[in-house]
Amino acid sequence: MIELSDIHLRLPSLAGEVHILRGIDLSLQAGEAAALVGPSGSGKSTLMMVLAGLERPSAGTVAVAGQELTAMDEDALALFRRDNIGIVFQNFHLVPTMTALENVAMPLEFAGRADAFDLAADGLAQVGLDHRLTHYPSQLSGGEQQRVALARACAARPRLILADEPTGNLDGETGGAVMDLLFRLRDELDLTLLLITHETGLAGRCSRIVRMADGRIAEPGIDRGTDRGADPSLAPAEAAA
Numbered sequence: 001m002i003e004l005s006d007i008h009l010r011l012p013s014l015a016g017e018v019h020i021l022r023g024i025d026l027s028l029q030a031g032e033a034a035a036l037v038g039p040s041g042s043g044k045s046t047l048m049m050v051l052a053g054l055e056r057p058s059a060g061t062v063a064v065a066g067q068e069l070t071a072m073d074e075d076a077l078a079l080f081r082r083d084n085i086g087i088v089f090q091n092f093h094l095v096p097t098m099t100a101l102e103n104v105a106m107p108l109e110f111a112g113r114a115d116a117f118d119l120a121a122d123g124l125a126q127v128g129l130d131h132r133l134t135h136y137p138s139q140l141s142g143g144e145q146q147r148v149a150l151a152r153a154c155a156a157r158p159r160l161i162l163a164d165e166p167t168g169n170l171d172g173e174t175g176g177a178v179m180d181l182l183f184r185l186r187d188e189l190d191l192t193l194l195l196i197t198h199e200t201g202l203a204g205r206c207s208r209i210v211r212m213a214d215g216r217i218a219e220p221g222i223d224r225g226t227d228r229g230a231d232p233s234l235a236p237a238e239a240a241a
Contacts, residue, residue, distance in 0.1 A: 001160055001192045002028035002051065007060035009046060009215075020046050021057065022215040030159070033186060033193040035203035038212035044196045047212070048162050051194070052085055053077035065159050082111055086153030086161045086191075088182070090168040092145045094137040094152075100124060101133040104152045111156060123151035126188075127181055143174035147181060154185050161186065164196045179205070 007024035010017050021043050028034055036044050049055035050062060053069045062069040065084050069077060081087075094103050104123050108116035124130055127147040137145055146166060153161060163182065167175030179202055186193050195206060203209050211219040 001030040001032070001065060002026065002194070003061075003063040004051075005061045005063075007047075007050060007057045007062065009043075009050065009055065010058045020215055021050070024060070024215075024217055026210065026217060026220065028192065028194060030192055031190065032208060033183070033206040034195070034208040034210055035206040036194060036196045036210050036212060037198070037200075037203050038218070042212040043215040044212050045164055048087075048164050048194070048196060052087055052162055053081055082107060083156065084159050086156070086158040088146075088149055088153045088161065088163040088166045090165040092137070092142075092149045092169075094145055094148060096137050099134050099136055100129060100140065100148045100151075103137070103148055104155050107152065108155055119155055120151070123155045124148070126154075126185065127151045141174075142170050143178055146170060146178050150178070150182060150185065154189060154191070157189060158191065160192045160194070162194050162196075165198070166195070167197075167199070167202065 004024050004026040007021050008019070009021040010019050012018075024047060036047070038044055046055065050057050051064065053062075053072070057070065060070070064080075067080060067084075069080070072080060095106070098106065101117060101120050101124065105116040105120035108119055113119065121130065121133060124133060127150055129144060129147055129151070132140060132144060132148075137148070140148065146169075161182075166182065167178055170178060182193075183205060185191070193206070195202070197203055209219075210217060
């Protein structure tokens with residue numbers, strides 16, 4: 001599903017060129033759930049942007065679902081994201097002037113789906129929000145907003161979900177419920193998941209933990225199998241390794 005080869009990203013700054021990604025090689029199989037962990041500033045979120053085609057690397061190749069993103073122009077990348085990638089952000093990124101239903105239907109409308117609102121309603125029902133269709137983000141709790149964001153990310157049945165600290169703005173109990181939902185959707189829809197997180201317990205639910213440091217892959221991780229929803233009790237051992 002994901003094949004990264006020698007990815008570098010250098011960006012200019014007033015203090016000189018900043019080398020953010022330093023030769024990343026990474027493979028992720030279809031159906032796998034992987035956690036990307038590492039200290040702040042290690043390049044995790046930047047790597048996710050490269051994988052989503054939202055940031056073009058300075059060197060190297062990015063292949064997702066058999067398509068080389070580095071060979072695509074911006075229009076082709078937008079179409080590819082629409083059909084293949086769902087993104088869940090820490091800050092939800094809902095449109096405040098749109099209802100929950102309209103937020104979820106939006107990418108489907110862009111795809112020209114005549115049944116966009118029917119699919120959006122089904123998606124909100126999947127996350128337990130069929131009673132909140134006409135509510136605006138300001139009328140929803142943080143957990144409800146993130147569930148709307150999950151429904152939107154999954155609405156077009158993407159092949160890959162990228163989740164960047166999806167529980168970072170939620171309390172522990174709400175965050176746990178949201179992640180239970182994310183893993184359930186992954187199972188039901190047969191998705192590949194790459195999860196960026198600082199939480200060891202959450203990383204331990206994935207079949208593989210990939211560690212980043214200083215713009216490099218420090219540990220590519222060991223695939224513990226694709227048995228959906230790995231045992232969270234494995235996380236402390238992983239962290240101590």
